[in-house]
Amino acid sequence: MARMRFVCDVERCIECNACAVACKNENEVPWGINRRRVVTLNDGQPGERSISVACMHCTDAPCIAVCPVNCIYQTPEGVVLHNKDKCIGCGYCFYACPFGAPQFPQTSTFGLRGKMDKCTFCAGGPEPDTTKAEHAKYGRNRLAEGKLPICAEMCSTKALLAGDGDVLADIMRTRVSARGGRPDLWGWGTAYGPVSKR
């Protein structure tokens, strides 16, 4: 069974933001919501690094543990999805997430947030696959079409990779041995646990 994962090769990310734009376009994400964003550390200084961040679809996802209405669930291939019909917009998932992935569409009177929105690994939601209803709520279901998330497939430098964890590890191993350095799998320890448990 494939275990779907993201990896961002920080040695390659050039902060072009194509991943964020592709995600917004493919899933028709509304204004104010960014399912994926590029974060730059040490901007303008030696050692500057950019990282493309979204939901990492954690193995033991803390958002699932804290959701009071149990609207977040995990698919057999390891993708963390949610049911917008059940979401009450409490924001607990946002506080629990180590990557700041859950997004809320509005901030209005009485702190009303609206339904949570986050990266779906281009796997839609609980609505029937590839239907208009699913697209309207969660975006395109590329996984059901046999494709991978658009952010990774659009990445020009292939800094952002998505797919089965074993395949990604193979690709990263090839890269690291070619460039002669240690792998920097940003966020993997937080999302997928220590190496011995992956």
Added chain:
Amino acid sequence: MKALCLLLLVAGLAGCGEDKPSERDTRLYGPEAFKVAGDTAPWSNAPFNGDQKAWTEQEEKRARLMNEYSRIR
């Protein structure tokens, strides 16, 4: 007054007897979680029509295409 105290005591002790809900049981983890949530597996509809092996192979092939070293060597 005595009756009221007795009533409060009974009500208080009734609270002690409440079973602690096992919240972890209701969390949607594990391979069957998506069924509980009303979702279907990505290979269950066209074009894969339930062929999990074909879907897995397609996903792996697609992921390996992201490795440009396999193209330039």
